[in-house]
Amino acid sequence: MLNALQVCTTVVVGVMVGVEFAVPFFINPILNALPGDNGLRGRVHGARVGGAVMPFWYIGSLVLVGVWAVAGWDHDGTSLVVAAAGFLILSVIMSITVLVPINNRVKTWTVGARPADWKQQMNRWDRFHYVRIAVIIAAFALLVAALA
Template sequence: MQDVLAVVTVVMVGLMVGVEFAVAAFVNPILDRLPDDGGVAARSDGARVLGRIMPFWYIGSVALGAVWAAVAWGGAGAALVVTGTVLLVLSVVMSILLLVPINSRVAAWSQEGVPTDWKQQVGRWDRFHYVRVGVIVLAFVLFTVALG
């Protein structure tokens, strides 16, 4: 049971890391290079779509990590699982406090129009997102090491 839980957690967190890394390293930089602010509508749509999906993915990852930590408590690798889960909780807190407010504004741009400081807003979101990606990558690494 614990092995299945561990593998499911690692896969779920690994896929989340892949999506978030792809957004940071490839998708948003590509959108930012589109001419005439062409990436604004795409960022707005992405903010709406991923803004509906990612909360469940993050909370689900935290829940899986917490259950794995409880099941593994006192065993080999338990400290790694607990630390990885704490990092995922940190990523959720970062998301709620730093990224979601900006993301909510970006999601509304296609309906309300683009503000004059839109580049500064998406740049700030990107910087916070890079930090969050680092946090979830570290959680993933800890989970992966604990699995072995």
């Protein structure tokens, strides 16, 4: 049972890392290359979709890692799982304090009604998202190492 939990948790966190990695390295460059305001429209839609899905994914990942840490407390690699949980907690804190407030503003923008500093706000979100990606990659790497 513990093995199934470990594999499931690693896959869930790994897919989350992949999705979050794709945003700045694939999706945003594609959106930025679209003509006119279509890129902004895409980012607004992405803010809505991501804002609806990602909280469950981040919290669900953290819960799975927590269950793994408790269930495998007397097994090798538990300290790595606990460290991964710490990184995931950091990613949730970063999300709530920095990224979600920007995302909530972006969700309300339209092509005709956006703030003058909208590009600066998007750049700020992007910069913090890069840091969050590094944090969740570290968590994922620790989970993989715990399996080995």
